[in-house]
Amino acid sequence: MESRAKVAGHAVHPMLIVFPLGLLATAVVFDIIHLVSGDIRWAEVAYYLIGAGVVGGLAAAVPGWIDWFAIPQGTRAKRIGLIHGVGNTVVLVLFVLSWLLRRENPGVPPTEAVVAGLAGGGLAAITGWLGGELVERLGVGVDDGAHLDAPSSLSELPAGAERGVVSRSAMPSRYQGVERRAFPQPAYAGVERRSRGAH
Numbered sequence: 001m002e003s004r005a006k007v008a009g010h011a012v013h014p015m016l017i018v019f020p021l022g023l024l025a026t027a028v029v030f031d032i033i034h035l036v037s038g039d040i041r042w043a044e045v046a047y048y049l050i051g052a053g054v055v056g057g058l059a060a061a062v063p064g065w066i067d068w069f070a071i072p073q074g075t076r077a078k079r080i081g082l083i084h085g086v087g088n089t090v091v092l093v094l095f096v097l098s099w100l101l102r103r104e105n106p107g108v109p110p111t112e113a114v115v116a117g118l119a120g121g122g123l124a125a126i127t128g129w130l131g132g133e134l135v136e137r138l139g140v141g142v143d144d145g146a147h148l149d150a151p152s153s154l155s156e157l158p159a160g161a162e163r164g165v166v167s168r169s170a171m172p173s174r175y176q177g178v179e180r181r182a183f184p185q186p187a188y189a190g191v192e193r194r195s196r197g198a199h
Ligand code: HEM
Pocket: 003, 011, 012, 013, 014, 017, 020, 021, 057, 058, 060, 061, 062, 063, 064, 065, 066, 067, 068, 081, 082, 084, 085, 086, 088, 089, 091, 092, 127, 128, 130, 131, 132, 134, 135, 136, 140, 141
């Protein structure tokens, strides 16, 4: 199911989630190093990482919800997407709480602030897995007709367009997404054709 929020032909959500995932996970690791070493600089950096990670998470959530609203009702993807989205919202709330609790003295965070960060990191591991499930298992954000020889996302051709499958001449001059539904191709179309000896 094709993503609705795209830049340069690719879904925006997976581009942006690297910020919250990387920044917030690193903050948790820095908190642990601070606990072990007692060096306040690790906790201070964790404070800034959490602030940046929350901002990144809010930005990533926007295309996430746009894509979720486009998923058909009553599907497993809709349910998993909801758990993923709400779960990640809880993750962000936990890190906001952690950030607020350490604002007074970032170098010496109270235990509650560290626990909130650990809880947020643990929950993010689960919601992140659900994100992978959405893409790899349920095909959310994967162009319809995607296959191993699909043309470039910048070509304005549907992913199912391939020599012998959907010819360029059969395509309207400017692909606008409607043709995708007229020429649906399974994700394995290219492989299957090769295994049958087709060219
Ligand atoms: C901090 C916030 C979030 C993080 C870290 C996050 C993380 C992820 C990850 C790791 C994936 C899999 C990407 C891939 O394998 O290419 C994913 C996919 C997805 N997430 Fe999120 N997510 C967040 C927020 C949300 C929210 C609020 C929603 C709203 C429902 C949402 C909806 C989706 C959808 C629909 C997909 C499928 C791929 C796509 O549409 O681009 N996510 N997310």
